[in-house]
Amino acid sequence: MTEVLDRPVETPDHGHEQHHGPTGILKWLTTTDHKIIGLSYTVTSVMMLVIGGAFAELIRAQLTTPNGTLVSLAQYNELFTMHGSVMIYLFAGPFAFGGLANIIVPIQIGAPDMAFPRLNALSYWLYLMGSITMLSGFFTAGGAANFGWVGYAPLSSSINTPGAGADLWIGGLLLTGFSAIFTGVNLCATIFYLRAPGMTMFRMPIFTWNMLVTAILILLAFPVLTAGLIMLYADRHFGTHIYSVAGGGVPVLWQHIFWFWGHPEVYILALPFFGMATEIIPVFSKKPVFGYKGMIFATLSIAALSLGVWAHHMFTTGVVLLPFFSIMSLLIAVPTGIKIFNWIGTMWRGQIWFSTAMLMAIGFLLTFLIGGLTGIYLASPPLDFFTHDTYFVIAHFHSVVMALVLAGMGGLYYWGPKVTGYLLNERIGKIQFWFLFIGTQVFTLPLYLLGLRGMPRRMAVYPHDPQWKFLNDLSTVGAVLIGVSTLLFVVNIIVSWKKYPAGDNPWDGHTLEWFTTSPPPHHNFYRLPQIRSERPTWDHNHPEHKAVPHGKHAEVTP
Amino acid sequence: MKVEAKILLTLGVFFGAMCAVYWNWSLENAGGVMMFAGMLLCFLPGLYYYWWSRRMKARPEDDPHATQSEGAGVVGAFPGTSIWPFTLGMGAFFVVLALVFGIWFMIPGLGLVAWAVLGGTAEGRRGGRV
Numbered sequence: 001m002t003e004v005l006d007r008p009v010e011t012p013d014h015g016h017e018q019h020h021g022p023t024g025i026l027k028w029l030t031t032t033d034h035k036i037i038g039l040s041y042t043v044t045s046v047m048m049l050v051i052g053g054a055f056a057e058l059i060r061a062q063l064t065t066p067n068g069t070l071v072s073l074a075q076y077n078e079l080f081t082m083h084g085s086v087m088i089y090l091f092a093g094p095f096a097f098g099g100l101a102n103i104i105v106p107i108q109i110g111a112p113d114m115a116f117p118r119l120n121a122l123s124y125w126l127y128l129m130g131s132i133t134m135l136s137g138f139f140t141a142g143g144a145a146n147f148g149w150v151g152y153a154p155l156s157s158s159i160n161t162p163g164a165g166a167d168l169w170i171g172g173l174l175l176t177g178f179s180a181i182f183t184g185v186n187l188c189a190t191i192f193y194l195r196a197p198g199m200t201m202f203r204m205p206i207f208t209w210n211m212l213v214t215a216i217l218i219l220l221a222f223p224v225l226t227a228g229l230i231m232l233y234a235d236r237h238f239g240t241h242i243y244s245v246a247g248g249g250v251p252v253l254w255q256h257i258f259w260f261w262g263h264p265e266v267y268i269l270a271l272p273f274f275g276m277a278t279e280i281i282p283v284f285s286k287k288p289v290f291g292y293k294g295m296i297f298a299t300l301s302i303a304a305l306s307l308g309v310w311a312h313h314m315f316t317t318g319v320v321l322l323p324f325f326s327i328m329s330l331l332i333a334v335p336t337g338i339k340i341f342n343w344i345g346t347m348w349r350g351q352i353w354f355s356t357a358m359l360m361a362i363g364f365l366l367t368f369l370i371g372g373l374t375g376i377y378l379a380s381p382p383l384d385f386f387t388h389d390t391y392f393v394i395a396h397f398h399s400v401v402m403a404l405v406l407a408g409m410g411g412l413y414y415w416g417p418k419v420t421g422y423l424l425n426e427r428i429g430k431i432q433f434w435f436l437f438i439g440t441q442v443f444t445l446p447l448y449l450l451g452l453r454g455m456p457r458r459m460a461v462y463p464h465d466p467q468w469k470f471l472n473d474l475s476t477v478g479a480v481l482i483g484v485s486t487l488l489f490v491v492n493i494i495v496s497w498k499k500y501p502a503g504d505n506p507w508d509g510h511t512l513e514w515f516t517t518s519p520p521p522h523h524n525f526y527r528l529p530q531i532r533s534e535r536p537t538w539d540h541n542h543p544e545h546k547a548v549p550h551g552k553h554a555e556v557t558p
Numbered sequence: 559m560k561v562e563a564k565i566l567l568t569l570g571v572f573f574g575a576m577c578a579v580y581w582n583w584s585l586e587n588a589g590g591v592m593m594f595a596g597m598l599l600c601f602l603p604g605l606y607y608y609w610w611s612r613r614m615k616a617r618p619e620d621d622p623h624a625t626q627s628e629g630a631g632v633v634g635a636f637p638g639t640s641i642w643p644f645t646l647g648m649g650a651f652f653v654v655l656a657l658v659f660g661i662w663f664m665i666p667g668l669g670l671v672a673w674a675v676l677g678g679t680a681e682g683r684r685g686g687r688v
Contacts, residue, residue, distance in 0.1 A: 125647025
């Protein structure tokens with residue numbers, strides 16, 4: 001029966017704890033509970049991380065020798081295409097806005113569920129079916145899509161890339177695209193309409209703020225990609241010539257459309273992970289976040305600018321306005337710098353607890369700094385012309401995305417106990433962190449040098465150059481270390497399975513999710529505290545150290 | 559509600575300004591159209607929220623001094639469980655397979671979509687199953 005829900009007031013026995021419903025697989029198929037849907041998203045996307053990671057290990061193994069024969073040239077094309085596609089479309093985004101955001105955002109704002117629970121469930125099923133569709137290309141006669149994760153026209157035309165694999169890639173992207181759009185609608189509606197009394201916009205946790213901005217970006221960017229994909233499909237099968245010169249079309253239009261989605265997508269991927277780090281760092285520094293409003297306006301500025309920088313991916317096409325896109329891209333460094341300053345400011349003179357989650361967040365900060373700074377180089381057309389399509393670009397965005405993986409792992413260690421009720425083993429977690437952090441640097445740093453020494457991306461074989469081979473070998477060692485870290489995470493889950501009960505608030509957290517039980521009950525709360533700052537749980541648990549309202553100074557008492 | 563409106567309207571104004579500069583400077587249409595559409599997409603809900611924010615009392619979630627009891631009462635209707643999202647998702651899956659492997663996949667695809675739309679609507683009217 002649809003439940004018409006009253007908001008919980010300070011009555012512990014309010015009574016939504018008894019929720020009877022289907023069990024087992026029927027529960028999974030029919031659930032509309034945001035926590036179960038979020039958990040399904042998380043498990044599926046981590047499986048995608050493992051699959052995409054396996055493709056990466058194969059790519060790195062192929063490149064350990066100049067004339068690698070582990071896979072054929074055609075298989076290599078499929079591998080790098082599907083590695084990028086799986087990681088970008090099926091792991092990073094869905095993990096953040098489908099997984100952790102789905103679970104955490106409603107609880108952080110004191111809501112009983114997402115605003116549209118059935119739409120939320122539909123989003124997951126579209127995502128799962130889209131993932132299966134895209135990966136099933138490997139089981140077709142011609143193999144999976146092999147034109148790179150960007151699907152550039154005219155390489156992606158039916159003449160240059162015939163076969164079902166490319167169509168399954170387009171179909172899978174359409175399904176996951178709609179899934180993302182529906183999640184964006186749901187997040188916006190939930191944050192705008194289901195906040196608890198007193199939870200004003202400028203008291204929302206930074207993670208929720210970042211998810212709101214991410215949702216707005218999703219709604220601005222994903223429909224453009226969907227339209228572009230429909231036109232690509234029409235070119236392939238209905239005889240249109242939107243992207244082909246032969247019929248009067250414009251191939252570079254695909255690049256405009258793709259990157260108009262693709263660059264905001266970088267921030268759709270990044271902002272949730274920025275939010276995770278911004279939740280972890282204050283809690284484990286025992287301080288409120290430094291520059292709360294500055295963080296919010298920096299996030300909004302990044303989102304606004306991100307819609308005007310798409311063609312910095314297209315500098316070498318020769319048909320884009322270089323000064324405009326260069327200036328806009330360089331401007332993004334300002335709000336990003338503010339964020340890094342605030343993260344450091346939050347840790348400054350804090351009582352830092354080096355838990356696994358905190359180590360992951362610090363690892364994220366350092367790795368993202370490397371990726372961000374090299375992004376500034378690439379925003380400059382003269383440098384971009386020199387490094388375009390080389391391993392320098394690969395190194396830059398792998399520094400960025402591996403930073404996000406570090407933050408994501410931090411998020412799992414931080415919020416995992418809230419979702420499951422059990423802690424993960426900290427010792428194994430810390431070993432995992434060092435493998436992941438060191439592996440990331442050993443994997444990415446040689447790629448910068450490889451790029452500067454001229455090695456192009458997407459090559460299955462390369463000339464016999466001892467320097468290139470050494471750097472490739474080093475990078476492969478890093479990739480293996482990252483693979484070991486992923487295995488350690490799986491081992492940790494097995495070792496820690498229902499072993500270390502977490503309690504409701506194991507980290508002395510600040511935000512509302514730490515006020516409820518672990519795992520939270522059906523519809524999340526038995527009661528809610530008064531909300532007078534962005535740290536309501538901290539205020540409730542530490543009345544002697546209540547947060548000071550923004551813009552006011554604490555009274556100094558002798 | 560005012561903050562929500564201000565965020566969306568500010569983003570819309572920024573995209574409008576960016577669009578004007580870019581379109582005049584580059585004379586490139588695709589990007590100009592996309593930024594213009596981005597501006598409209600921000601103005602549409604932004605103006606709606608702005609209109610309402612001037613006509614309604616501050617909600618408990620907009621009031622910094624609100625107590626939990628001020629938010630007591632009905633929050634909304636939340637379906638318990640429902641098979642229809644899964645059915646609709648499977649329908650969409652078959653429709654996409656029809657684009658790749660043959661039009662006959664449309665039969666189960668559109669069938670499931672229609673079934674899910676009817677079932678979901680009926681469920682919304684009478685209440686879902688728990």
